[in-house]
Amino acid sequence: MEYILVILVLYIVVRTHSLSSRIDKLEERSTTVAVGEVRQQTAQPNTQSEFDDALHRAMFSPNEHTAATSPTTTVSTAGDRFVAWLKEDWIIKLGAFLLLIGFGWLTTYAFLNNWIGPMGRITLGVALGVCILVLGFWRIKKYLHQGGIFLVLGSTTILLTLFAAREIYEFFTPVSALAAMFITTAFVAYASVIYRSQTLALASITLAALAPFFTNSPQPDYEGLFIYLFIVTLGAIWIVAITGWRALTTAALLLISLYSLPHLFSIVHLADYSALLIITFAFSALFFITNTIGILKTKEGDIKADLVTAAGNGLFLLAWILAVGPDGWKSLFISAWMLIFTVGAFFIFKATARREPFYVYAGVAIAMLGAATAQEAHGATLTFFFTIESVAVVLISHAFLNDFRASERLSFLLAIPMLLSGSSVSSYAWTTGILHKDFFVLLLLSAASLVFGLLFSEWQQKENDAKSHTSAVFYIIGSLYAYVLVWQSFHALLVPDTAVMLSLILYTCIGIFLYFSHQDQKKSLARIYGGLTLGFVILRLLTVDIWNMDITGKIVTFFLIGALLVSTAFIGKKQKPPLTQS
Secondary structure, X not given: OHHHHXXXXXXHHHHHHHHHHHHHHHHHHHHHHHHHHHHHHOOOOOOHHHHHHHHHHHHHHHHHHHHHXXXXXXXXOHHHHHHHHHHOOHHHHHHHHHHHHHHHHHHHHHHHOXXXXXXXXXXXXXXXXXXXXXXXXXXXXXXXHHHHHHHHHHHHHHHHHHHHHHHOOOOOXXXXXXXXXXXXXXXXXXXXXXXXXXXHHHHHHHHHHHHHHHOOOOOOOHHHHHHHHHHHHHHHHHHHHHHOOOHHHHHHHHHXXXXXXXXXXXXXXXXXXXXXXXXXXXXXXXXXXXXXXXXXXXXXXXXXXXXXXXXXXXXXXXXXXXHHOOOOOHHHHHHHHHHHHHHHHHHHHHHHOOHHHHHHHHHHHHHHHHHHHHHHOOHHHHHHHHHHHHHHHHHHHHHXXXXXXXXXXXXXXXXXXXXXXXXXXXXXXXXXXXXXXXXXXXXXXXXXXXXXXHHHHHHHHHHOOOOOOHHHHHHHHHHHHHHHHHHHHHHHHOOHHHHHHHHHHHHHHHHHHHHHHOOOOOOOHHHHHHHHHHHHHHHHHHHHHHHHOOHHHHHHHHHHHHHXXXXXXXXXXXXXXXXXXX
């Protein structure tokens, strides 16, 4: 029976080669006929009339022939392309499909009757995969899409065969099986570079990344796995260096991130993560260097893939440090990488004058700065340092870029300490006095907001930007923090009624000043804010304090605030011109 099988396989191979040779001869014959027609049309005529006819045919006939035979260019869908692919050489495709079915049945029958032993089965599977790879490499020379399909099919066949060898028969070792799988995927990657197929390159990287799943290793070796992935990443970067397909670097980072998820979410626990952390640093350094070189080479081209990889690399690195880094070293690791990304941001901006990579690298550095601060400080102290860092980032950015809009966007980093300041507003420490951390947090936030309001007002005037309201927003936020600080400080030092009275009197004075200092500008934000402040004071008096204060406090508070409001009658106003009688 083995001889019959060998003879049948040889017959199929010879028959397929014969059909292929016949097709090539037909293609060459059709090409020769077409060239002969063109030569006949452009042949040298003997008379003037024949010359005119030949000239007419040479100039117009080919165009008419092309217009008659070329289909109208339309937008084809995937289904249309698949149907067109099926129509091309459909007899050969049908015969190959029937041969595959017959071969599959023959193999199944041979396995069931134990005609082929375990070693023969694995050898047959690997040989079949190699044949498909060779067929794909031969086919891709003329038909890129078809050849790529055969190459991926052959590589996948070998991977599945080796997986069966490990899973069912326990042939090979995990390392040897993985090495064989890597060689097949490397061959696919080589073909993608030779014939410039980005899809095929992406498929090869994906198959190489999936290969460890097919080794059936009895004990997981995560260090060896990440070293293998590092080699795969080097291969991807080699392809990028030759072809310039930056998306492959992003794909490699994505695949490594997927392998990292069990460690980052504590699904897998290891006694010592120091080796994996070092390998992770090597990954990040490799991606950082690759991205930096790519951006420097592409000073005016599209760098979206590089920007995505840079941001993803920073998050990948930060996640690993926070998840598995030693507790005493996390902030130091983060600070070191923060400096690297910061230097990279300024270096790229100086070399290329492009703002996009600067923003991405600087954004990663700022995130690392915040993470390092969060590792060392907590509570009010964390809010205090976040405020200082937010102000420093805006000032340094404006000094380096001199960009009003960029500084405006970065200034909203102050929203982070503002969100954290809620605990300082309602802290229990206010019952013991005012000299504590929460007092200085509110004081710093108020001062930072007012300083931002002053700076953005000046920068806005230099830019002649009348539409921006950033300075007004920060003025309002700073005053609100000042109101809270005054309220809590008075309540910490005085009895409640006196604290409320002094606070509301101060708010009234500020509201009157803002309202009447801009009385010439009816729609001024300062005038509106002053009116809202006065409205808050009156609303508080009539809804809260009228019920909570004792009679003496109410008398004094209402008299003083009422007197302040009545005194506005004596604030100078422009006299209206007298009406003249007609």
